[in-house]
Amino acid sequence: MIGVxxxxxxxxxxxxxxxxxxxxxxxxxxxxxTDLSGLDGIVVPGGFSYGDYLRAGAIARFSPAMExxxxxxxxxxxxxxxxxxxxxxCEAGLLPxxxxxxxxxxxxxxxxxVIAQKSDSLFSSELEPGTRLSIPVKHMTGRxxxxxxxLDAIEAAGQVAFRYARGHNPNGSLREIAGVTNEAxxxxxxxxHPEHAVDPLTGxxxxxxxxxxxxxxxxxx
Amino acid sequence: MLIRPKExxxxxxxxxxxxxxxxxxxxxxxxxxxxxxxxxxxDDPDSLPALCEKLLANPLIEDFxxxxxxxxxx
Numbered sequence: 001m002i003g004v005x006x007x008x009x010x011x012x013x014x015x016x017x018x019x020x021x022x023x024x025x026x027x028x029x030x031x032x033x034t035d036l037s038g039l040d041g042i043v044v045p046g047g048f049s050y051g052d053y054l055r056a057g058a059i060a061r062f063s064p065a066m067e068x069x070x071x072x073x074x075x076x077x078x079x080x081x082x083x084x085x086x087x088x089x090c091e092a093g094l095l096p097x098x099x100x101x102x103x104x105x106x107x108x109x110x111x112x113x114v115i116a117q118k119s120d121s122l123f124s125s126e127l128e129p130g131t132r133l134s135i136p137v138k139h140m141t142g143r144x145x146x147x148x149x150x151l152d153a154i155e156a157a158g159q160v161a162f163r164y165a166r167g168h169n170p171n172g173s174l175r176e177i178a179g180v181t182n183e184a185x186x187x188x189x190x191x192x193h194p195e196h197a198v199d200p201l202t203g204x205x206x207x208x209x210x211x212x213x214x215x216x217x218x219x220x221x
Numbered sequence: 222m223l224i225r226p227k228e229x230x231x232x233x234x235x236x237x238x239x240x241x242x243x244x245x246x247x248x249x250x251x252x253x254x255x256x257x258x259x260x261x262x263x264d265d266p267d268s269l270p271a272l273c274e275k276l277l278a279n280p281l282i283e284d285f286x287x288x289x290x291x292x293x294x295x
Contacts, residue, residue: 055279062276091279098281105233145230145282172231 002214003029003039005069005085007060012046012195016082019195022208024215031063041078041214042069044085046138046193056099056141057087066092078122078214079187083139086179086189095182095189096154097146102139103172109138111203113165114178114192119158121185122217126209133162133206135192137170142191144173144180151175161188222269223286224278225256256283 002020006013006028013028020026020043029036031049036042049060060066066088073079073094081089089095102108111134118129127133146154151174154160162179169176171191179190194207226232232254239253259277263269269287278285 054277058276058279098279100230100282101233103231103233105237147281 001025001027001039002041002043002211003027003036004043004045005029005031005065006045007031007047007049007063007065009049009051010045010047010084012082012084012193015193015195016043016045019198019207019211020215022198023211029065031060031065034064034068036068036072036077039072039077040217041080042072043195043214044069044079044081044088045195046083046085049084049088052084052141055087055091056084057089057091060084060088061092070094073182073187076184076186078217080123080210080214081187081189082193082195083137083142083191086191087141089187089189094187095180096150096159097144097180099141099191100143100145101141102143102170107138107140108142108170109136110170111136112168112170112178112192114162114168114190115165117158117160117163119161119181119185121159121161121181121188123161123181123185123188123210123213125213125216127213132165133192133194133197133209134204135194135197135207136203137192139171139191142171142173144171144177144191146174151177154180157183159183159185162190162192222259222261222273222277223256223288224259224273225284225286226254227282227284230282 116127163176197204197207235254
């Protein structure tokens, strides 16, 4: 059973839930809930939690549910942060770096191609390095940033999970980074929306691999 | 609290403002950077630095300056 967190202002939790239900069971987790027992994985979805007030994700990270998610991640539970979810995980310190406003200062909404990188994370279990995925992005604040030394460390540790294909970087993310994991490889954040790429009807089902990877994890002890 | 983008980080908002100024007749303006102002009252001014670091600013990408009763301090 995968839990999809829902904050005031989240808008992509329904599609994320539907994606989870294509590969197993899922349920919504309201931001005030703290009991994650019975959940094998967590998705922090896209949207505009708390209206992106102050900074995107800055307030959501202090919600009771996110404190429970931090403990869940600490114990090795799989956590997938998508777009606003990526922002929340960075603000919470569960992932390195930060997301800054798009370099072009425009909200970008289009299909992009990302390339799976070599990685030991649990999310790569269904993805060969070099696999090209077609997934939509829709964001104003998606430029991935970290200080140069931190980027070197992240790359050296194999924590870059996805890079935008050449010519597909929609926001000026440093080193074309579209998604990163934590050191332990159980937390992944990415700006593109795999939950919107689970059915050929909407142009691509390349996003399913990520949900399958979470569903394939054994239940925590 | 004045919250500013860290030195050296690209600030497209500031650049957009900078580029718009000549069109309005203001020449010779450079290094525009755009930040945020948060005003509040507190019974516990000693807690302000922690409050800034934990919530009001993201120390990875922003610097903050606390101004109490009109007097700037570290």
